[in-house]
Amino acid sequence: MNEKPKTSTVLLAAVVCVLPLLAACAAIKQDRPLLPVREYERMIVGRLDAEYVGTDNCVSKCHQHEKITDDFKHSVHGEQIKPETGLPLVNCESCHGPGSLAVENISDDVAQNDEKKVKCDTSKFLDIKNLPTPAQSLICLKCHSAASTPSLALWNASIHALNDVGCFDCHKLHKGPRQKVSREEMAEMCYGCHPEIRAENSLFSHHPLREKKMACVDCHEPHGSTQSHLLKGNTVKELCTRCHMDKQGPFAFEHGDVTDNCANCHTPHGSVNNNLLNAAMPFLCLQCHAGHVVGSDVIANGTPLFNNRCTDCHSQIHGSDVPTDTVKKGVFLK
Ligand code: HEC
Ligand code: HEC
Ligand code: HEC
Numbered sequence: 504m505n506e507k508p509k510t511s512t513v514l515l516a517a518v519v520c521v522l523p524l525l526a527a528c529a530a531i532k533q534d535r536p537l538l539p540v541r542e543y544e545r546m547i548v549g550r551l552d553a554e555y556v557g558t559d560n561c562v563s564k565c566h567q568h569e570k571i572t573d574d575f576k577h578s579v580h581g582e583q584i585k586p587e588t589g590l591p592l593v594n595c596e597s598c599h600g601p602g603s604l605a606v607e608n609i610s611d612d613v614a615q616n617d618e619k620k621v622k623c624d625t626s627k628f629l630d631i632k633n634l635p636t637p638a639q640s641l642i643c644l645k646c647h648s649a650a651s652t653p654s655l656a657l658w659n660a661s662i663h664a665l666n667d668v669g670c671f672d673c674h675k676l677h678k679g680p681r682q683k684v685s686r687e688e689m690a691e692m693c694y695g696c697h698p699e700i701r702a703e704n705s706l707f708s709h710h711p712l713r714e715k716k717m718a719c720v721d722c723h724e725p726h727g728s729t730q731s732h733l734l735k736g737n738t739v740k741e742l743c744t745r746c747h748m749d750k751q752g753p754f755a756f757e758h759g760d761v762t763d764n765c766a767n768c769h770t771p772h773g774s775v776n777n778n779l780l781n782a783a784m785p786f787l788c789l790q791c792h793a794g795h796v797v798g799s800d801v802i803a804n805g806t807p808l809f810n811n812r813c814t815d816c817h818s819q820i821h822g823s824d825v826p827t828d829t830v831k832k833g834v835f836l837k
């Protein structure tokens with residue numbers, strides 16, 4: 504009974520949603536075989552004949568990267584100091600590779616460099632934007648091991664990593680000092696690749712994502728999770744009842760085992776039905792129950808009157824501790 508009702512409808516909807524997405528992904532994704540990790544490690548070493556010169560040397564010769572440098576200094580990365588040495592822990596070169604060759608032909612005369620619009624020779628850095636995605640991510644994972652960033656423990660097995668999505672796709676490090684994804688901009692960022700969720704969230708009944716009172720990461724762990732659909736928590740019920748605690752139970756009178764998965768009746772992002780329901784009443788209930796008449800619900804010519812607004816009477820649909828005095832145990836009426 505824990506299966507989702509109307510599997511065929513759900514499947515059809517999934518196919519309709521996924522097909523255009525797959526088509527879109529095929530366009531941006533190249534077919535690249537996965538290589539052993541050491542191959543990617545080699546790609547991010549940088550030029551072996553170059554030396555590390557440090558951020559100050561890197562940027563003092565020209566002012567071209569002023570905004571980038573300024574933002575960086577005010578970012579969490581720029582503020583990290585090695586306790587033993589008092590030196591910066593994260594340099595431009597931590598991600599871009601050693602820089603001596605890139606700046607070797609630039610004179611120390613900053614004013615003149617500015618006038619001539621001299622630029623460092625970026626071809627001597629790592630070609631950071633064009634590396635294969637796993638190599639790009641490895642640049643970050645050098646420091647962000649599972650030990651230092653626990654949320655990344657499941658990264659390599661995550662549906663994002665396996666589908667050629669990398670750290671830079673979500674973290675735009677030079678857009679400003681913020682290295683995290685802001686809660687305000689998160690939904691827009693995710694919709695870039697998941698446009699169907701925007702459409703769902705624009706429906707009448709919805710979680711307040713578009714009002715920016717919630718963010719995708721309230722329910723999803725984009726770096727990987729043990730649940731399907733990158734969900735947080737161990738079960739759907741555990742996830743939902745972190746916020747909807749009154750539905751947690753256990754109740755003296757449970758609704759069978761259907762509330763173990765809230766998605767049996769609810770859809771998370773948005774629905775045309777009230778209360779984020781998968782289907783309108785009474786069809787939601789009629790997927791699993793037969794309709795019925797109660798007592799003398801008979802209209803004039805003898806036709807039974809079907810009780811279609813099920814929750815008018817069965818209002819404790821999520822389970823209840825209160826038995827009813829009119830009905831046998833287990834039927835949750837108010
Ligand atoms: C934590 C990693 C990291 C650090 C540290 C870092 N960068 Fe970058 N940088 C990136 C990534 C990733 C890209 C390419 C993707 C992007 O633009 O978001 C990039 C791109 C760039 C670009 C190219 C931008 C463009 O649009 O072509 C420049 C220039 C640059 N970085 C300069 C710097 C300078 C200067 C510093 C030090 C003050 C620095 N970076 C420090 C990761 C880093
Ligand atoms: C040289 C080591 C190093 C590299 C390389 C590095 N980081 Fe970091 N990063 C750190 C440290 C140290 C912190 C601060 C402590 C922490 O939050 O773990 C940090 C913090 C962060 C944060 C949290 C910022 C905040 O506001 O709390 C994000 C996001 C981040 N890094 C993303 C990245 C991405 C994406 C890359 C790859 C492009 C990357 N880092 C590469 C060392 C590094
Ligand atoms: C699908 C988008 C996405 C990808 C891909 C992604 N991140 Fe994140 N990352 C996020 C979001 C969203 C947050 C949460 C921001 C927040 O909590 O404000 C986050 C948070 C973080 C943080 C802050 C600490 C934490 O655990 O919340 C770090 C560090 C980080 N990411 C590093 C990385 C690294 C390294 C990679 C690549 C291996 C990566 N991220 C890939 C979206 C992504």
Ligand code: HEC
Nearest residue numbers: 690693694697700710712717718719721722723732766771
């Ligand atoms: C209230 C919790 C919640 C929030 C907030 C939420 N999701 Fe989900 N999401 C879920 C659940 C639960 C599922 C699994 C649905 C299922 O089992 O049918 C899911 C599934 C998905 C899927 C898989 C495809 C699908 O429709 O089943 C994608 C993609 C997704 N969410 C993206 C997002 C994005 C992007 C955001 C932010 C704009 C977001 N979600 C916000 C709970 C949430």
Ligand code: HEC
Nearest residue numbers: 662663666668672673692693695696719723725731732733
């Ligand atoms: C660069 C594109 C990209 C970005 C940005 C992105 N995703 Fe994804 N996401 C994918 C791809 C590709 C998959 C693989 C499955 C697919 O095609 O839907 C995926 C899968 C997922 C799934 C699992 C879908 C399933 O059917 O189980 C969830 C949930 C999800 N992403 C949530 C998010 C959230 C939340 C964000 C923003 C924090 C985000 N994604 C940002 C590309 C992206």
Ligand code: HEC
Nearest residue numbers: 708709710711721722742743745746765769771777778779
């Ligand atoms: C991070 C907290 C949070 C999580 C997790 C969460 N919700 Fe919600 N939920 C909310 C908020 C906030 C509202 C809006 C309440 C309001 O508007 O008064 C809401 C509203 C709802 C509604 C009523 C919608 C309507 O149209 O009135 C339903 C049903 C619901 N959530 C079910 C779920 C289910 C099922 C899950 C698990 C997949 C879940 N929620 C996970 C915070 C959460």
Ligand code: HEC
Nearest residue numbers: 740743744747750761762764765767768769778814820821
């Ligand atoms: C058997 C179907 C069913 C299941 C399973 C179910 N719900 Fe509901 N839920 C409903 C119905 C029907 C309503 C509307 C109630 C009404 O019309 O009085 C509702 C309403 C809600 C509401 C909004 C109104 C309120 O009472 O706050 C929330 C929040 C909610 N459910 C959360 C959950 C959570 C969390 C779970 C999983 C633990 C869950 N539901 C499982 C059928 C279900």
Ligand code: HEC
Nearest residue numbers: 504508758759760761767787788791813814817833834835
């Ligand atoms: C996914 C299937 C499913 C859906 C949808 C569902 N139920 Fe149930 N319901 C069950 C199961 C399973 C039981 C427990 C089986 C039993 O005891 O006969 C149950 C038990 C009940 C009972 C108590 C029966 C008894 O004899 O104790 C009532 C009343 C009930 N459901 C009403 C509803 C209403 C009203 C709805 C719609 C809002 C609904 N159900 C939706 C599966 C479902």
Ligand code: HEC
Nearest residue numbers: 785788789792793794797810811812813815816830831834
């Ligand atoms: C007018 C109030 C009312 C409405 C509306 C109503 N019911 Fe009932 N329902 C009852 C009463 C009273 C009982 C107990 C009858 C009994 O035990 O003989 C009951 C019993 C049940 C039972 C348990 C039957 C059993 O054999 O133990 C289920 C399941 C059920 N209703 C489902 C539904 C569904 C589905 C709907 C909507 C299509 C619905 N009910 C609408 C009042 C109502």
